[in-house]
Amino acid sequence: MLGAGVLGSGLAFGSDGRVISSSARIVIVGAGAAGLALANRLDRSLDGARITIIDRRERHIYQPGLTLVATGAWPTGQVLDENARYMPRDVEWLKANVAEFDPDANCLFTDEGQRVDYDFLLIATGLHLDFAAIEGMSTELIGREGIGCVYDNPEHATRTWAMIDAFTAQGGVGLFTRGPGGIKCAGAPLKVTMLTEDLLQRRGRRGAAELVYNSPGKGLFSQPDINEFLKSHFPERGIGLNWSHRLKGLEAEARRATFATPEGDVRLDYDFIHVVPPMRAPDPLFNSPLAWQEGPFADDGRWLEVDRYTLRHPRYPNVFGAGDCVGTPIGKTAASVKAQVPVAAHNLLRVLAGREEDARYNGYTSCPLVTARGSAMLVEFDYELKMVPSFPVIDPMREQWLPWVMKDRLLQGAYNAMLRGRV
Numbered sequence: 001m002l003g004a005g006v007l008g009s010g011l012a013f014g015s016d017g018r019v020i021s022s023s024a025r026i027v028i029v030g031a032g033a034a035g036l037a038l039a040n041r042l043d044r045s046l047d048g049a050r051i052t053i054i055d056r057r058e059r060h061i062y063q064p065g066l067t068l069v070a071t072g073a074w075p076t077g078q079v080l081d082e083n084a085r086y087m088p089r090d091v092e093w094l095k096a097n098v099a100e101f102d103p104d105a106n107c108l109f110t111d112e113g114q115r116v117d118y119d120f121l122l123i124a125t126g127l128h129l130d131f132a133a134i135e136g137m138s139t140e141l142i143g144r145e146g147i148g149c150v151y152d153n154p155e156h157a158t159r160t161w162a163m164i165d166a167f168t169a170q171g172g173v174g175l176f177t178r179g180p181g182g183i184k185c186a187g188a189p190l191k192v193t194m195l196t197e198d199l200l201q202r203r204g205r206r207g208a209a210e211l212v213y214n215s216p217g218k219g220l221f222s223q224p225d226i227n228e229f230l231k232s233h234f235p236e237r238g239i240g241l242n243w244s245h246r247l248k249g250l251e252a253e254a255r256r257a258t259f260a261t262p263e264g265d266v267r268l269d270y271d272f273i274h275v276v277p278p279m280r281a282p283d284p285l286f287n288s289p290l291a292w293q294e295g296p297f298a299d300d301g302r303w304l305e306v307d308r309y310t311l312r313h314p315r316y317p318n319v320f321g322a323g324d325c326v327g328t329p330i331g332k333t334a335a336s337v338k339a340q341v342p343v344a345a346h347n348l349l350r351v352l353a354g355r356e357e358d359a360r361y362n363g364y365t366s367c368p369l370v371t372a373r374g375s376a377m378l379v380e381f382d383y384e385l386k387m388v389p390s391f392p393v394i395d396p397m398r399e400q401w402l403p404w405v406m407k408d409r410l411l412q413g414a415y416n417a418m419l420r421g422r423v
């Protein structure tokens, strides 16, 4: 995750490091990783501006830790935090959700019917987990009938751990899935698979279980070197691979899954299944003119339209975005948030100061690809899918102990510093 994120961005606060005087009304939608980091950076860089952040959620979840909760390495409480701890004092926190955007009128409406006008809008709503797109699936099933999902929240990650714990004791068939298209932390479904396999080995139960990873496409990971590594690593660990298998439906009580494949529907029985739903922009964004109207980011999720480098909306130039909601070729990790937020904040400040935006997001993303308890590969790459390692002692192509220690011990502190706009 936050690989280079640990090291800071190099971009100055404000425009050229100065505090800017402004009376602009700035609205940030979403108080997750990106929204809080934006609020803190802008609050420190502006004098006189009125900054409002809108999000009903008070609880903050350290989502990168959910993989460790779901596989028994961390207790649930370790990922729980409060947004209030990171909220800048001068920023107004409107505890509601946005129901509708009206960018032509420079305003939005909350789900309580309040109209909020703005001069500048920053969108950081994260994404929607589309469980309803899988027939027979609902979040109430997580933790029952052998169904797990690392994605939703700490309670569901904890129930997923109960399912994995039981499966590794009893054995049987374990199916692992991945939603098609853009998903947050695309490494997470792979990590859950490898950590389950590792647990079976540690418990001396590997022979009692058959594990199959079902990819909706023809690969396992977008970065080609890591993709090649995994395509041989999974079979070496006896993990079967099904290509072009998109999870379409579940019969929970029968423990049977239906996959759409190019040859037609395929039904597979399981004892444990890790469900990863398709993901898309949250409804208010999905249905707004701010979303991509055509092209790959419209078809796959109707994500927020932004210039992939400046993170500024090309059709509504007073709108910027950061985090999982933006439609860019790479992103959807906290590591990307770390790289995007300074760019979006800096470019907004440049525009406020009447200058051209000059910071560029290069697509940086990172994933400590945990292959077993105590071992991981720190994979960092950019829009060109080129590896951009931050730490000379860490070889991205090798399973090592140090990236595991980073994931297990260090990165949560770096994430919290990012929320405070400090790195």
Ligand SMILES: Cc1cc2nc3c(=O)[nH]c(=O)nc-3n(C[C@H](O)[C@H](O)[C@H](O)COP(=O)(O)OP(=O)(O)OC[C@H]3O[C@@H](n4cnc5c(N)ncnc54)[C@H](O)[C@@H]3O)c2cc1C
Residues within 6 Å of the ligand: 001, 002, 029, 030, 031, 032, 033, 034, 035, 054, 055, 056, 057, 062, 063, 064, 065, 066, 067, 096, 097, 098, 099, 124, 125, 126, 127, 150, 151, 152, 184, 185, 188, 282, 284, 322, 323, 324, 325, 332, 333, 334, 335, 336, 337, 366, 367, 368
């Ligand atoms: C299981 C898992 C493992 C992960 N592992 C890693 C990892 O190893 N490394 C890594 O870098 N990243 C990882 N991530 C991804 C990382 O957590 C996300 O990319 C990051 O949290 C995105 O930040 P965000 O601000 O865009 O979204 P979020 O942090 O999800 O915040 C979005 C906020 O927007 C709010 N919101 C939504 N709709 C509205 C609305 N209509 N009105 C107002 N507010 C709204 C929500 O309430 C929420 O508070 C992982 C994620 C998961 C789930």
